[in-house]
Amino acid sequence: MCSSKVTKDQALEIIRRYEQVLAIINQYGKAKEQLLSILLDIQATSGENYVAEEWAEVVACQLDVPISKVHDVLTFYAMFSTVPRGQYVIEICKSTPCHVTKADAVVAMFEEALGIKLGETTPDNQFTLLHTSCVGACDIGPVAKIGEEVYGNLTAAKVAELVTSYREAKTCQK
Numbered sequence: 001m002c003s004s005k006v007t008k009d010q011a012l013e014i015i016r017r018y019e020q021v022l023a024i025i026n027q028y029g030k031a032k033e034q035l036l037s038i039l040l041d042i043q044a045t046s047g048e049n050y051v052a053e054e055w056a057e058v059v060a061c062q063l064d065v066p067i068s069k070v071h072d073v074l075t076f077y078a079m080f081s082t083v084p085r086g087q088y089v090i091e092i093c094k095s096t097p098c099h100v101t102k103a104d105a106v107v108a109m110f111e112e113a114l115g116i117k118l119g120e121t122t123p124d125n126q127f128t129l130l131h132t133s134c135v136g137a138c139d140i141g142p143v144a145k146i147g148e149e150v151y152g153n154l155t156a157a158k159v160a161e162l163v164t165s166y167r168e169a170k171t172c173q174k
């Protein structure tokens, strides 16, 4: 009897993803100087906003670069993650100027609106809630960054509005 823990569907999904990763690498001509772009595309197409170790290894192998170099890139740039995250990463600034303007209260507001705790991802993989350090918008603290957008002067109403608008944006993409 077959004792494999991988189902047929899981095996097919691994093959599909492997082919997708190879296609991304080939699209950039396997050029070492395109490492950053390749990793960004792999992250964007992961469905969970991260670069898994197995795909980092495929990149290293295909580009003929040491795996340590791929790891260096993945850990140096804050935009990368090596663990699954939601489509939208909400980062609450915890540096001192924002802290004194009640950043902790903003964390609680997002936790309430999303139904998760800091560091967690919503079950639908839409949002991950994290801390960050100063994003350079101290004059409008408390501040949250969602993707590349920065939102300031946050209140409970504004937080609820933001979560709703990002949820609706996701719905519209379907």
Ligand code: FES
Residues within 6 Å of the ligand: 093, 094, 095, 096, 097, 098, 099, 133, 134, 135, 136, 137, 138, 139, 141, 143
């Ligand atoms: S301290 Fe929060 S944006 Fe600068």
